[in-house]
Amino acid sequence: MRIGVAVGEYAQDIYGAINSLSGMAADFVDIETDPTPYGILVAVDDAPLPPAKNVRRYVTKQDTDAEEWAVVASRNLLCEAVARGNQYPIAVALPTPAYHLSQPAPSGVAIVGPDLGEQLTAALRAVKIELLHFENEDVGIVIDPSTSSRQSNLKLIRQCMSKERVIVAMQSNSTASDNIQNNSTGRLASGPEEIIQIVRDLVHDDYERQRLGFEAKKFVASTSWSRVVRALLLGGRKGLPEFELLSQPVAKRRWDARLGHAHKWQTAKYGNGQLRLPEEHLDLGELGPLRAMNLKKIIGEPDPRKAAP
Numbered sequence: 001m002r003i004g005v006a007v008g009e010y011a012q013d014i015y016g017a018i019n020s021l022s023g024m025a026a027d028f029v030d031i032e033t034d035p036t037p038y039g040i041l042v043a044v045d046d047a048p049l050p051p052a053k054n055v056r057r058y059v060t061k062q063d064t065d066a067e068e069w070a071v072v073a074s075r076n077l078l079c080e081a082v083a084r085g086n087q088y089p090i091a092v093a094l095p096t097p098a099y100h101l102s103q104p105a106p107s108g109v110a111i112v113g114p115d116l117g118e119q120l121t122a123a124l125r126a127v128k129i130e131l132l133h134f135e136n137e138d139v140g141i142v143i144d145p146s147t148s149s150r151q152s153n154l155k156l157i158r159q160c161m162s163k164e165r166v167i168v169a170m171q172s173n174s175t176a177s178d179n180i181q182n183n184s185t186g187r188l189a190s191g192p193e194e195i196i197q198i199v200r201d202l203v204h205d206d207y208e209r210q211r212l213g214f215e216a217k218k219f220v221a222s223t224s225w226s227r228v229v230r231a232l233l234l235g236g237r238k239g240l241p242e243f244e245l246l247s248q249p250v251a252k253r254r255w256d257a258r259l260g261h262a263h264k265w266q267t268a269k270y271g272n273g274q275l276r277l278p279e280e281h282l283d284l285g286e287l288g289p290l291r292a293m294n295l296k297k298i299i300g301e302p303d304p305r306k307a308a309p
Contacts, residue, residue, distance in 0.1 A: 001289050003233075004029035004038040008047030010225075013095065014058070014232075017225040018042075023293050024233075039289060042232050056232045060094055062150050062175075071231045076149050076174035092231045093179070093223040096158040105140030105164045105213035107203045108132045112156060113146045120145055120192050127200060140209055141202050143168045143195060149175040161185065161220045164213030168198050185216040233289050 003026045005015045011028065018026035027038070035041060035052035043049050043057050045064045056070035059077060069081035073094040081089035110132050111121060120143070121131060132139050142160045144167060146152040152175040160167055161179070167186040169176035180186035187202075189195040202209050268275040268282075275282045284292045 001025070001039045002027065002037055004033065004035065004041040004049070006030070006041070006043030006047035006049045008044055010044045010058070010060075011047070013225040014042060014044070014229060017229040018233075020226065021229070021233075024289075040233065042229075058092075058228055058232060060154055071228060074149075074154055074175055074178045076178050090231050092228050093220070094154060094158055095223050095225050095228065096155075096162045096220045098217075098221060099163045101164055104206075104210040105166060106138045107140055107206070107209065108136060108138035109141045109143065109199055109203065110134040110136065110139045111143045111145060112153070113144050113151060120195065123192065123196050124199065127196065129199060129203060139165065140213065141166050141168060141199060143199065144170070144173065144176055145192070145195070146170060146173045146176070149173055152176055154179070158220050161216035164210075164217045166202060166209055166212045166216070168195055168202070170195075179220075180216075181219070184212075185219045186212060 001024055003018050003024060005011055005018065005026050005028055007028050007030055015026045015028065018024050029035070029038070029041065029050065031048040031050055033050050035050045038052070039054065041049050041052050041055045043055070043066070045057065045059060045061050046066050047057075049055055055068045057064070057066055057068045058071045058073065059066075059069045059081070060073040062077060062080065067084050067086075069077070069084050069086045069089055072078060072081055072089055072091050075091045078089050078091055109124065109129055112134055124131060134142070142165050144152055144157065147170050152169070152173050154175050157167055157169075157176060157179055167176065167180055169180060169186065169188055171177055171182075171188045171190055176186075177188055180188055182188040187198045189198055202212075268277050270276075273283060273285050275284065
């Protein structure tokens with residue numbers, strides 16, 4: 001199957017992940033491209049695509065205008081995806097490049113966000129904590145004072161976590177709380193006063209700062225663009241209330257639910273795009289491309305002598 005990938009942010013990552021899948025091939029497309037040769041068109045956020053029926057988008061920004069929110073980068077976007085008419089959206093965490101660090105997270109502090117929080121800045125300076133520019137290499141603690149998800153920057157949060165910087169954010173900010181497990185991969189606060197106390201403690205606690213940074217980096221490394229692409233290409237899959245888990249029992253249950261115990265079709269007869277058992281049949285044309293491909297692998301190449309009548 002050929003898949004069109006919209007030119008834009010993350011396009012190269014998605015292109016590479018699709019081409020790594022057996023039986024799949026990707027081309028870059030723009031709004032002038034003829035969509036006819038492509039079974040599916042995929043894009044990130046509002047990247048332009050030609051008009052087509054089968055469009056699937058990976059949404060990383062809450063202000064995305066496009067309607068096809070097939071896969072979202074954070075759980076707090078699932079409700080918005082459903083509100084836009086997507087019956088079964090799924091959340092797959094935004095993949096973030098791994099950064100090699102020459103030193104553990106230092107004690108410097110920076111504030112990010114559209115509202116830099118003048119009161120918070122003054123309160124931190126009052127307790128002798130100087131703020132550095134976000135890009136300064138001595139920054140190891142990053143404060144996101146945003147009180148709502150629309151003010152927060154998902155990409156920036158995950159980049160900081162990948163660099164082992166400790167994120168201190170508001171519990172009311174669902175973009176932050178969906179990516180940060182309090183006291184494990186960062187810190188969540190109920191208000192400005194608690195943020196100040198958390199930062200004061202972290203500045204003077206090298207071990208805790210390094211522990212949180214290490215856990216944060218490990219957490220963001222648990223996803224990949226291959227996982228994003230698989231979610232975009234699977235058809236009829238229900239959204240998950242949590243990010244995908246890696247434990248074997250959970251993975252086995254998830255696999256069974258997705259493929260519908262595909263092993264039973266090993267004895268089926270194949271013909272005219274259908275698998276047939278004595279009391280059941282399955283039309284491969286009605287399945288998502290990945291599920292159809294896996295079923296074809298299970299039954300092997302169709303033998304014309306065994307084709308269904």
